[in-house]
Amino acid sequence: MRVFMRRTSRSERAPALAALALVFAGCALLAVEARHLTFNGDDWVFVLDRRGTGPGVLLRPYNEHLMALPILGFKVLLQVFGGRSYAPFIALLLIVHAVACLLLYAVARRCVGPWLALIPTAILVVLGPAWQDLLWACNVAFVGAVAAGLGTILVLDRRDRLGDWAAAALLCVSLLCTSVGVAMVLLAAVLLVLERPRNWRRLWIVLVPAALYAAWYAGYGESGVTGRLLHRNLQNLPSYVPDALAAALGSVTGLAQVHGSTFLVSVVPGRVLAVAIVLGLIVHRLRGGVLRVPPLAWAAGAAALTLWVGACMSEILGGREPNQNRYQYAAVALVLLVVLALAARSRVPRRGGAVLAAVAVLICASNIALLHRGAAAWRQKGEYTTAITGALTVARDHVSPTFQPEDFGTGLKIGNFNLLLITAGPYLSAADDFGSIADSPRDILRRPERVRQAVDLVLGRAEHLRLGPAAGIPSEGARCRTAASGAGLGEIAAGPATIVLQVAPGHDAQLQVRRFASGFRFLRFGGGGLAGPRLDRGTPLALRLPRDRARLPWRMRVSGGRAVRLCVVDAS
Numbered sequence: 001m002r003v004f005m006r007r008t009s010r011s012e013r014a015p016a017l018a019a020l021a022l023v024f025a026g027c028a029l030l031a032v033e034a035r036h037l038t039f040n041g042d043d044w045v046f047v048l049d050r051r052g053t054g055p056g057v058l059l060r061p062y063n064e065h066l067m068a069l070p071i072l073g074f075k076v077l078l079q080v081f082g083g084r085s086y087a088p089f090i091a092l093l094l095i096v097h098a099v100a101c102l103l104l105y106a107v108a109r110r111c112v113g114p115w116l117a118l119i120p121t122a123i124l125v126v127l128g129p130a131w132q133d134l135l136w137a138c139n140v141a142f143v144g145a146v147a148a149g150l151g152t153i154l155v156l157d158r159r160d161r162l163g164d165w166a167a168a169a170l171l172c173v174s175l176l177c178t179s180v181g182v183a184m185v186l187l188a189a190v191l192l193v194l195e196r197p198r199n200w201r202r203l204w205i206v207l208v209p210a211a212l213y214a215a216w217y218a219g220y221g222e223s224g225v226t227g228r229l230l231h232r233n234l235q236n237l238p239s240y241v242p243d244a245l246a247a248a249l250g251s252v253t254g255l256a257q258v259h260g261s262t263f264l265v266s267v268v269p270g271r272v273l274a275v276a277i278v279l280g281l282i283v284h285r286l287r288g289g290v291l292r293v294p295p296l297a298w299a300a301g302a303a304a305l306t307l308w309v310g311a312c313m314s315e316i317l318g319g320r321e322p323n324q325n326r327y328q329y330a331a332v333a334l335v336l337l338v339v340l341a342l343a344a345r346s347r348v349p350r351r352g353g354a355v356l357a358a359v360a361v362l363i364c365a366s367n368i369a370l371l372h373r374g375a376a377a378w379r380q381k382g383e384y385t386t387a388i389t390g391a392l393t394v395a396r397d398h399v400s401p402t403f404q405p406e407d408f409g410t411g412l413k414i415g416n417f418n419l420l421l422i423t424a425g426p427y428l429s430a431a432d433d434f435g436s437i438a439d440s441p442r443d444i445l446r447r448p449e450r451v452r453q454a455v456d457l458v459l460g461r462a463e464h465l466r467l468g469p470a471a472g473i474p475s476e477g478a479r480c481r482t483a484a485s486g487a488g489l490g491e492i493a494a495g496p497a498t499i500v501l502q503v504a505p506g507h508d509a510q511l512q513v514r515r516f517a518s519g520f521r522f523l524r525f526g527g528g529g530l531a532g533p534r535l536d537r538g539t540p541l542a543l544r545l546p547r548d549r550a551r552l553p554w555r556m557r558v559s560g561g562r563a564v565r566l567c568v569v570d571a572s
Contacts, residue, residue, distance in 0.1 A: 012114065015109075015114035015115050015117070015118065016114065018115075018118060019102065019105045019117070019118055019121055020102070022118060022121060022122055022125065023098050023101045023102055023105075023121065023125055024098075026101070026122070026125030026126045027094045027097065027098050027125070029126060029368070029371075030094055030097070030126075030134050030135065030371075031090070031091075031094060033135060033371060033372065033375035034086075034090045034094075034135050034375065036379050036382065037086055037090065037135060037375070037378055037379060037382050038086045038382040038385050038386055038437045039083075039086060039089075039137075039385060039437060040136065040378065040381050040382060040385055040418050041136070041138075041381075041418055041421065042062075042063075042136075042138045042421065043074075043089070043136070043137055043138045044419070044421045044422050044427075045062055045138070045421055046070065046071050046074035046075075046138055047074065047078065047083060047430055047434075048421070048422065048423075048426040048427060048430050049421075049426065050071050050074070050075065051426075051429075051430070056220075057071070057075075058071055058072060059216060059219070059220050060220055061220055061221060061222055064179065064221075064222060064223055064314055065141065065178045065179045066175060066176060066178070066179070066181075066213070066216055066220070066221075067141050067176075067177065067178055068176045069141075069144060069173065069176045069177050070138065070140050070141040070144065070177060070178075073092055073140065074089065074137075074138075077089055077092060078434050082434045082435040083430065083431070083434035083435050083436060083437065084434075084435035084436065084437060085437070086137065086437065089137035090135075090137055092137065092140055093134070093136075093137050093139070093140045093143065094134075096140050096143050096144050096147055097125075097134060097143050097147075098125075099147050100124070100143055100146050100147035100150060100333070101121050101124050101125045102121075103147060103150035103151050103154065104120055104121055104124055104150055104333065104336065105117050105118070105120075105121040106150075106154055107150060107153055107154060107337065107340065108120050108121065108336075108340050110157075110344075111296075111340040111341060111343065111344040112340060112343055112344065112346075112348075115353065116348060116353060116356065118357075118360075119356055119357065119360040120336045120339075120340060122360055122363075122364050123252060123254075123332070123336065123360065123363055123364065123367070124329075124332065124333060124336065126364050126367055126368050126371060127251065127328065127329060127332055127367055127371075128366070128367035128368055128369065128370030128371035128372075128373075128374065129247075129250070129251035129256045129265045129325055129328045129332075129367060129370055130251065130325055130326065130327075130328035130329040130332065131325060131370060131371045131373075131374030131375065131378075132263065132325050132326040132374065132378075133325075133326055133328070133329035134329075134371065135371075135374065135375055135378055136326075136378070139326060139329075140177075141177045141178040141180075142177070142178055142180055142326065142329050142330055143329060144173070144174070144177040144178075145174045145175075145177040145178045145180035145181045145184060145330065146174075146180065146184075146329060146330050146333045148170045148171070148173040148174035148177065148181070148184065149170075149171075149174050149180075149181070149183075149184030149187060149188075149303075149333075150333070151166075151170045152167045152170045152171055152174070152184060152187070152188050153187070153188075153191070153296070153337075155167045155170065156188065156191055156192070156205070164202060164204075164205050167188060167205045168204070168205045168206075168208050168209055171184060171185050171188060171205070171206065171209040172208075172209045172212065175209055175212070175213045179310060180307060180330050181209075181213075182213070182306060182310065183303040183304070183306040183307040183310070183330070183334075184303060185206050185209055185210055185213075186299075186302055186303050186306050187299045187300060187302065187303035187334075188205060188206050188299075189203070189206040190295065190298055190299035190302050190303075191295055191296065191299045192205065192206065194295035194298060194299070195295065223314070229315075229316060230313075232315075233312055233313045233314075233315050234313075236312055236315070237309065237312050237313070240308065240311075240312040240322050241305065241308045241309065241312070241322075242271075242274070243267050243322040243323060244307075244308040244311070244312075244322035244323070244327070244331065245270065245274060245304075245308070246267040246268075246269075246270030246271045246273075246274055246323075247265050247266075247267050247270055247322055247323035247327075247328065247331070248270065248304070248328065248331035248332055248334075248335045249269075249270035249273045249274055249335065250265060250266060250267065250268075250269040250270035250273070251265060251270075251328045251331070251332050251367075252332045252335050252336060252339075252363075253269070253270075253273060253363060254362060254363030254364070254365075254366035254367050255269035255270065255273065255366070256269060256270065256328075256370070257269075257370070258370065258373065259323060262373065262374055262377040263324060263325055263326075264321060264323050264324060264325065265323045265325055265328065265370075266323070267322070267323050292345075293341075293342070294341040294342070294344060295341075296337060296338075296340070296341035296344075297337070297338045297341035297342050299337075300334045300335075300337035300338045300341065301334075301338050303334050304331060304334040304335065304338075307327075307330055307331060307334070308322065308331075311327060325374070381416065381418045383447055383448065383451050384414070384416045384418055384419070384451055384454060385418055385419060385437070386437050386438060386439045386443070387439050387443075387444050387447050387451045387452070387454070387455050388405050388406065388419055388454060388455060388458050389405075389419075389422070389427065389431075389436060389437065389438035389439070390438040390439035390440065390441070390443065390444050390455070391405065391444070391455045391458045391459045391462060392405060392424055392427060392428065392438070392458075392462065393428075393431070393436070393438045393549060394441060394459060394548050394549045394550045395459055395462035395463050395548055395549075396424075396428055396548075396549065397546075397547075397548060397549065398462065398463045398464065398546050398548065399424045399462040399463070400424065400425075401423070401424055401425025401428075402423055402424070402425065403423065403424040403461070403462055404419075404420070404422065404423055404424075405419050405422060405424070405458045405461075405462070406418065406419040406420055406422070406458070407420070408420075410454075410457060410458065410461070413457060413522060414450070414453070414454040414457065414522075415450075416454065424462070441516075441550040441551070441552055444516050445516060445552075447516075449517060449518055449519065452516040452517040452518070453514075453517040453519070453521045453522060454522075455515075455516045455517070456513075456514050456515050456516055456517045456521075456522060456523055457522035457523065459515060459516075460513065460522070460523045463545075463546055463548060465513065465523065465525075465543060465544075465545070466525070466532045466543070467501075467511070467525045467526060467532035467533055467535075467541045467542070467543050468532065468533075468541065468542055468543075468544075469533075469539070469540075469541065469542070470500045470539075470540035470541055470542035471540075472540055473500060473502055473540050473565060473567060474500055474567050474569055477569060477570075478500070478567040478568060478569045479567065479568040479570075480565060480566065480567040480568075481565070481566050481567075482563075482564070482565045482566075483564050484562065484563065484564075485560070485561060485562055485564060486503075486509050486510075486557070486558030486559050486560050486561045486564050487558075487559070488564070489557065489558050489564060489566055490557070491555055491556070491557045492555065492556050492557065492566065492568065493553040493554070493555050494545060494553060494554060494556070494568045494570070495545035495553045495554040496545055496546055496547035496548075496570070496571040497545050497568050497569055497570045497571055498542055498543070498544050498545070498568075498569045498571070499511070499542065499543040499544075499545065499556065499566065499567070499568055499569075500540055500541070500542050500566070500567040500568075500569065501526075501535065501540065501541055501542075501543070501558065501564070501565070501566050501567075502538070502539070502540045502541070502564070502565045502566075503526075503535045503536055503538065503558075503561040503562070503563070503564050504536075504538060504561070504562045504563035504564075505536060505537060505538035506536055506538075507536050507560065507561045507562040507563075508534075508535075508536050508560050508561070509526055509535040509536060509558055509559065509560040509561025509564065510524050510525065510526045510527055510535065510558070510559050510560060511524070511525040511526050511535065511543065511556060511557075511558055512524050512525075512556060512557050512558075512559060513525065513543075513554055513555070513556045514554070514555050514556075515550075515552060515553075515554050515555065516552065520557065525543060526541070535561065536561070546571075547571055
């Protein structure tokens with residue numbers, strides 16, 4: 001008897017250890033992909049806009065979400081580790097993700113057994129279609145909400161006082177992460193309503209978190225969806241939900257690929273799969289089969305529907321498409337729960353299990369490829385982030401506190417919209433308090449040309465480079481050159497200095513300026529409009545190059561023009 005019990009315990013321990021190893025390996029892969037990443041996009045909201053200790057810091061919504069716990073996590077990490085490295089923030093995300101994967105394994109183990117439970121765990125741990133959720137630290141909000149929901153499923157099964165209190169607490173945690181928690185509350189409510197024997201008294205488990213969330217919404221909640229927007233979203237709902245389902249089905253089966261943008265997954269494979277599933281159910285019913293839907297399947301399906309309806313109805317300015325990759329983590333987790341619940345009573349032979357394992361390997365391989373592609377795109381975004389914040393540091397003695405390094409106009413020019421949430425004042429204040437990921441001038445010079453060109457554009461705007469009236473051509477203390485045309489002047493290095501330029505009337509000319517870039521692209525003066533007055537009027541114009549925190553000189557050249565005279569008056 002002792003030998004038998006020892007063997008049994010070992011056989012139960014082996015798949016659990018395999019699950020731990022699988023999750024560890026998946027998170028290690030994610031850590032490798034994230035090793036060169038940095039703060040991006042919405043991360044800056046948590047870093048810059050939630051300073052201080054008042055209740056509004058945690059309770060004020062962001063994009064209509066209550067995100068108190070992720071904001072608190074960022075604040076703690078900034079205090080402990082500072083802001084010079086993204087690694088602690090990624091570590092927090094991966095820890096929460098590992099917990100979610102292990103909780104999914106625990107739920108799956110109850111449904112399909114210890115070995116088959118490894119399959120959904122493997123799919124979730126390297127869910128490439130949801131790469132933003134796995135590589136963007138602020139999305140610990142989505143991952144945390146899902147992890148708390150999975151934990152709720154497990155503790156509800158205890159049916160004791162401790163389990164009920166734990167379930168209520170986990171639902172509160174989910175709601176404090178993001179609005180995905182609303183779907184998790186509905187999931188728990190459906191489970192309680194459908195449980196046998198039914199105990200209506202247990203509904204307090206969901207009513208208390210729901211009441212607390214309603215109280216928060218009464219005090220802090222907001223929604224910009226009214227009038228025409230509401231009508232538009234209602235019209236989009238019949239197509240939005242099927243597309244969201246198709247995206248989730250494609251993601252969970254490894255069939256989803258990038259669609260147009262790195263941030264969107266394709267819905268066509270999922271549509272085909274959905275049609276195949278519906279046809280299969282019809283054939284099954286025509287043959288006299290009966291499909292019994294367990295409570296967990298109803299609950300997870302209702303939660304998924306809530307998730308997709310909420311995303312559609314909250315659409316304002318775009319960016320909440322049904323196939324957004326940041327929505328795939330929660331959607332796939334819920335779809336996996338439906339599949340696990342439906343498969344709970346099925347018996348899979350050993351050969352069938354081997355086939356499923358092989359399919360799972362193919363799914364993971366496809367999703368890892370998407371993960372790698374997403375990480376590469378995110379690293380490119382990060383290059384702009386560290387270099388452009390480096391430009392703010394260089395120009396900090398001259399830049400306005402309200403200056404945005406990437407407004408929409410700049411974003412269109414450089415092809416990057418990753419720093420729209422940064423303004424110079426809050427950024428420089430946070431950099432003083434916590435340190436910064438910003439590149440030094442030497443680091444900027446190592447960046448790709450496209451990034452260095454963007455830095456020159458931002459630096460020129462931050463230091464207010466602009467042609468203006470000059471008192472005249474300087475006669476003393478200046479280095480002057482004269483040429484029949486702008487090309488004859490060659491390339492000139494200067495700064496800090498004032499550049500005085502005069503061109504004969506009637507001959508178009510431009511002063512082109514660069515600093516970190518190898519080529520002249522964005523900074524062109526003399527064409528009128530935002531670039532300042534025209535150079536072909538014959539009057540002297542001046543461009544001031546201020547002293548800043550980089551020793552690298554500006555370089556310039558004149559294109560076009562006749563009888564061109566350029567003088568450099570070095571700053572004293």
